[in-house]
Amino acid sequence: GQQVMQIPQYQHVQEGEDFTTYCNSSTTLSNIQWYKQRPGGHPVFLIQLVKSGEVKKQKRLTFQFGEAKKNSSLHITATQTTDVGTYFCAGPRDYGQNFVFGPGTRLSVLP
Amino acid sequence: ETGVTQSPTHLIKTRGQQVTLRCSSQSGHNTVSWYQQALGQGPQFIFQYYREEENGRGNFPPRFSGLQFPNYSSELNVNALELDDSALYLCASSLVQGGLDTQYFGPGTRLTVL
Numbered sequence: 001g002q003q004v005m006q007i008p009q010y011q012h013v014q015e016g017e018d019f020t021t022y023c024n025s026s027t028t029l030s031n032i033q034w035y036k037q038r039p040g041g042h043p044v045f046l047i048q049l050v051k052s053g054e055v056k057k058q059k060r061l062t063f064q065f066g067e068a069k070k071n072s073s074l075h076i077t078a079t080q081t082t083d084v085g086t087y088f089c090a091g092p093r094d095y096g097q098n099f100v101f102g103p104g105t106r107l108s109v110l111p
Numbered sequence: 112e113t114g115v116t117q118s119p120t121h122l123i124k125t126r127g128q129q130v131t132l133r134c135s136s137q138s139g140h141n142t143v144s145w146y147q148q149a150l151g152q153g154p155q156f157i158f159q160y161y162r163e164e165e166n167g168r169g170n171f172p173p174r175f176s177g178l179q180f181p182n183y184s185s186e187l188n189v190n191a192l193e194l195d196d197s198a199l200y201l202c203a204s205s206l207v208q209g210g211l212d213t214q215y216f217g218p219g220t221r222l223t224v225l
Binding site: 033035041042043044045048088093098099100101102103104 | 144146152153154155156159166167169199201203213214215216217218219
């Protein structure tokens with residue numbers, strides 16, 4: 001079945017260091033979404049990418065959608081303690097209007 | 112805040128019991144999706160409702176059922192609870208436009224089955 005994978009599973013960084021998480025789908029995606037979930041919280045929508053090769057920025061966050069629309073990345077420049085949480089990518093299922101979530105990358109930022 | 116609310120926030124049940132979880136979607140949204148999130152994992156899609164009709168179902172047994180009401184609020188019912196049903200249950204509301212679907216999650220209901 002359709003699978004969405006993310007690496008790494010965990011990442012510990014020193015505050016100020018950069019962070020990147022990668023998302024790979026077993027199938028071509030029409031779009032991909034990224035979410036952030038703080039410890040004890042719920043997923044919060046960050047962004048949606050639609051076009052092949054698309055790059056979007058939100059302050060220190062840079063999102064990229066691969067040319068083949070099967071992979072994506074999220075890069076955080078100069079991490080801060082407020083960036084702590086788990087970052088999920090999600091791609092639409094082969095059918096219907098619902099999503100397959102990756103397992104997430106848990107980011108810890110040491111002050 | 113997303114405007115999506117869920118109740119209750121926490122619930123403790125015993126194996127074999129039945130549970131109903133509720134979700135009020137964001138104003139103007141016509142679609143509600145339910146997800147199960149086990150500890151340390153990503154959300155797993157249970158099913159989705161669009162204008163009161165089921166619009167897709169994940170790999171969950173029939174004892175997981177749902178409803179969507181005319182005001183687009185929704186319920187998730189789970190019968191014959193099992194220990195493995197212990198998880199955070201999330202609902203997400205959305206307004207499907209042009210084939211794109213941005214989901215807004217509620218705070219979740221933490222279900223513990225003993």
